[in-house]
Every structure is written in structure tokens, then in C-alpha cells.
Amino acid sequence: MLNTFTISFRLKNTYKANSIIYSIKGLPILNKILPDRLYKSGGLKVFANIVSVLWEIIGTFLGKFLYVLLMLFLMATLYDTNQADTFLHIFTLLTVIGAISNTYMFNPTKDKYYAIALMNMDARKYAISNYAYSMLKVIVGFLPFTVLFGLGVDVPLWLCILMPFFVVAMKMFAIFYDIWRYKSTGVVTNENSLDKFRWIAIALLLALAYGLPLIHVVISRTLFIILLAACLPLGIYGLIQILAFQDYKKLYKKLLTPDNVYMVKNASSTDVIRKNMEKSIEYDGSATSNKEGFAYFHDLFVKRHRKLLTKSAQKQSFFLLVTIAAVLAVPRFVPEATEILNQITLTFLPYFVFIMYMLNRGTTITQAMFMNCDHSMLTYRVYRTPKVLLGVFKERLKTMISINLVPAGIIGIGLALVLFTTGGTDDPLNYLVLFVSINAMSIFFSVHYLVLYYFLQPYTISTELKSGTYKVAQVLTYLVCYFMINLRLPTIQFGIATTLFCVAYTAISLVLVYRYAPKTFKIRL
């Protein structure tokens, strides 16, 4: 048993360390310097192993710390009920939720998939030893914080110490139920796709956890102690059943299908993205096009991806219209807000860089372009001839800009209206600048994402995102936009400067695309 655990732990650590090295190799410049031999390099391996072990330790404590602090301690202090009892009340109900939704045993993780499905390790030994380890982590991870925060709200020390054991006992009993269900019906619980009854139970328990204290109802300390006393033997019974169960191999065979393993939990997995993108193709036989050549090709792409391309822009537009209507109504009900709103339109324009960034769907759209179109088309040499490539680029740019301009136009007009209805401005140029600069930002982001895609084409033939430079460019874009949140600048100056920047960026990047994209836009091998 111990041997199986050690092997599985080392296996997990090895691929974690390899993923760390892989990420380092994904960074620009470094990827040129660092050789593939790196995976063999002792020093770096030790470093990656240390990072991986540190991550394991942080993972043990950090989540529990945040959980106890935010979900229990801080929440318990919000009500005017007895804090210690409220703390225990929320804890008890959330523990039940955790027991049915966070089982460890029935989570189809990659660790299990590699070890059991691919490497054919002894499923029972793997399951039990790793489960024991994860339960140990629960106790060790919880204990300092249930003691620290429990004492903070005057829960007796002995109860604080027993709280983590309550969690483990509850989880073990829940596992026993799932195993029993599997034995009697053959249905395997997959904690990443819970059935609707469990969701209803979770919602109900959540409502009870945070709702009951509002009406001054909390589980009394005596009741908690009774529950604790009842739960511990149930947990031990669960543990005995877990140990007695022999058919882990069959159970995991059902649970650890590639679909389960790569779905939900790891939504960034390329397979899932590719499958989802493939599903996004809409075809009812009627959508066709009268255009020719690459315009025809692109037109069909847009028509077959209408939902993906335009639906969320429509949702955004609707949401923005409602928001703007609400903001316009504010001065009627809260007259003192009028002046503040007026000031916002005159000094908060930099904040809208971030908003426009958040609204733009360039990444998703270029991803769809790659997965459903360029992934295959780039293998045809003729598709990469400057004429075809730039022809398609032009059509795409028009589409990207027009999709994103709708919500941008609404914000632009909305801001101008807010300015007008909250007392206006001495300089009418403000209206124009608000409208133009917001639209310029929208065009900028559309151009930016498409140009990045054409310059760095970050995907491989197996649809993996492999360009470190692309990731860095995305993070930088985010950071710059995020930085704008804190800037307060007069609308006219900032608006004009932004518009000029957007125009210049667009012009320069388009020239560069026309010159270099035929060389840079290809499949990564």
C-alpha cells in the first residue's frame, strides 16, 4: 500500500515538475535558450520539485485558510446571533455540502487517470492510500484555522480541535453512501457532474447555512455536539466500508474516461475546447452565401458561428442598455448622485479602457477561427498565399470590428447621455470625445487581438496553445488595462490621446500585418 502511494506520489510530482519546466520553456527568449534536455537536468528538476512540493503545502493550507476565514469566521460575525454558535452552524451545513460535492475519491482527476487508467496501477491500493493522504491533508490543513478562528469567536478549544475530524467523518460516510450506491445500482458518482438532487440539496443547505441566522435560528452547541458524536462512529463505519470495498478497478474504469477527466475540471484542455468549438458550428442547410472566393468562405464561417460570434455581443448590448437606463434614472431618485455621475463622465474615461477590454471577445473569436477553420486551412499552402491570407484577414477584421462596435456604440451614446442629463458640460467637445474614444477603444481591441493572432499564431497542429510570447502579450494587455482603472484624467485630453493612439496603433499594425503575416501566420510544428 505504502509502496503504491509512494509511486503515485512520485508520478504526480514528476509530471508536476515537468509541467513547471514546460511552462518555463514556454516563455519568450527562454524557450530559445533552454534545450529539451532540460527535462533531464538535475538542478532544474530539483527546483521544479521544490516548487511542486511547496505548491502541495500551500494547497493544503491556503484554501482552508480562506475558507474558514471568509465563509465561516467573517460570515459568522455579520449576524447578530451568538458568534460561536453561528460559526458552528455555518460550518456544519457547509461540511455536509463538502461531503457530497467534494469527495476526492470520485473526482476524476488526471492523477488518477494517469496512474490507474494509463499505467495500470493497483486501483484499490491507489484509491485507499491516496484517499488516506487527502484526508490527512484535510485534518492538517483545517486544524490550525479551526483553532485560530474558532477561538476567535469563542468556540471551546476541544470543539475547535474536533472540527476537522467532523469534516473527515462526514466525507467518509458520504463515500460509503456512494460506494453502496455503486454496488447496488452500478452508477458511479462523478463529483464534477453532480445530479440535480445533489444540486438542490446544496442550494438548500447553503440557504439554511446563511439564511437561518438572519431569522436568529442557528444550530445550538448541544445539537452540534450530538451531531459530532453521531458522525464520528458513522465516519468510522464509512472507513471500514471503504477498506472492505474491493472493486475500485471497475469503479474507476467507469469514472476515469477521457471525457470525464478532461471535462469541466480542466476546461482549458485543448480537447475540450476543440470539441466545444466543433459543437459551436450551426448548420440547418439554409445558410449559404452569394459571395465568392475568400469573402464566400468567411461569410459561411460567420453564418455557421452566429451564436458564438454575435450572441454574446447581443447579450452585452442588452445588459448595457438596461444598465444605462438604470444610471439615467438614478438622479431622479438620488438627486445627490447627479454631481457624482457628471464627474464620472468627465474624469473616469480611463476606467472604460478596462471595461472595453473586458467586453471584447477577441480571444474567443480568434480561438474559434483557429479551431474550426485555420487549423485545417493552414495546411493548404495556397491558403497562405498573401492574396488569400490577407483577403480573409480583411473580411475577419470587418466582422470583428462590427461585432464589437455595437456594445461600444451603446456605451458611447450612454455616457454622452449621462453627461447631458446630469447637468452637461461647458465644453460640448466632451460629448463627441466620449463617443469617439469609446468606439476607438473597441476598434483597437478588435485589431489588437486579430493582429496578435496573425503575428504570433500561437496554436500547434494538435490545437495546443504553445506561444509564450502570445501569453505574455495577453497578460501585458490585461495589466495595462487594469492599470487604467486607477487613473482619473479629464475626458477631453485622455479621450483625444486614446483615440490618436488607437488610430496610430491600428494603422501601424495593419501595415505590419500586410507585410509580415504571410510569413508569420502558419501552423506551429
Added chain:
Amino acid sequence: MELVIENLKKNFEKKEVLKGIDFRFEKGKIYGLLGRNGAGKTTLFNCLNQDLELDGGTFCIHDGKNRPLEANDIGYVLSIPNVPEFLTGREFLKFFLEINQKQVKGQKTIDEYFEFMNIDSGDRDKLLKDYSHGMKNKMQMLVNIIANPNILLLDEPLTSFDVVVAEEMKEMLKSIKNDHIIIFSTHIMELALDLCDEIVVLNKGVLEEIENSGLDDQELKDKIIDTLREA
């Protein structure tokens, strides 16, 4: 017309995959490219298709005089078929015919092309994502042939076909070989011997022609295996 490769080199980090390929491929012949796993057959194709930068050497078309390869000169059929899944077979062909108008000789109707490839009329207006692996492969082969490139690179193209379709494809390749240089990579030696006019072996990063004059099939097979074993 010839495809002339001179001293072509490609390394991945320090590993020299292609160590200086020198070869002249002639029009009108099907070349069977054999090599062991990892020998660099796909790398060679990727270099010729200009998907990878070379680390040395050149290649060009010699047609009276030397000229560099253009996009229209090359058709590359990958072992895993890649077709735009959001289009129907008919739409894909229409698009391809339109962007290749200048290259297509004696253009036929779209349905005639489907007939040529034996694609059923019921399948022609289905989305390519609903095509089987073999049908996607047929489409990929078809658009590459329509574009009428001087050079056709085929990376294990027949492995996913059933025996009947594979036979059809072999006949089809034989029927078009006079106008093209066809380089056909495969692991199946019988297929190479049956279909190809010349056998070339990629071994230790160099390309070597297997002389077959005066040898019977078994002797030729033995010779190929011996060459491949020299690792």
C-alpha cells in the same frame, strides 16, 4: 521539370534530423519515400512545404532554369486529414476552385470532381465535420489534386482508406502522375513497391535512391530492409 534539393539541413536543437539532402525528383514519376519511425520524412515534407525554416541548403524547381518554389507549386496531403469542418463538401470545393482558378486546368463541374473521387451524392452537401476519416482524406486529396500543383507530397495518405478506396486512389495517382512529381511517404513496403516508380530511403538524415535494376521483388525488399537497418 525536376525538384532539385541541394544539401538541405534541418536540426532540432542539437539533433541533426536532415543532414544534407541532395536529390533530384523528376516529373512523371511516383517516388516512394521510406524511412524508419523518426527518420525525418514528415520533417522533409514540412521543409519542402515551407512550414519549417531550413538550417541549410536550398531547393528549387528546375524547368529549363532554376526557380524558387511558389505556393501553387506544392500540394501537401497530411496523414491526418485536415478539412474546414464548418463547410459542406460542396462549399469547400467551390471555395478551392475559386481561389485556384488560374491553376485549374480544364475545370469541371463540382459534381464531376465528386464523381472522380467516388463521393456519393448524398454526402456532398453534408458538413465536413460529419464526414468519416476516410472521406475527409478523400476531400483533402481531391482539393490538392484540383489545384494542380507541380509537386504532390503525400504523407501516408492511403493508410486510412479501406481496401477498395485505397485501390481507387492508387489508380488515380497513377493516372495523374505524368503531370506531377509525386512523393509518397509510407511505412508499407508492398504499397511502395506496387505503386511507386522509384524507392528512396531516408536514413540517418540522408536520402538515398534504391537501385532496382535487375532485382526481383524479394531481392529489392531485402535490399531496402538492409538499407533501413544500417542505423
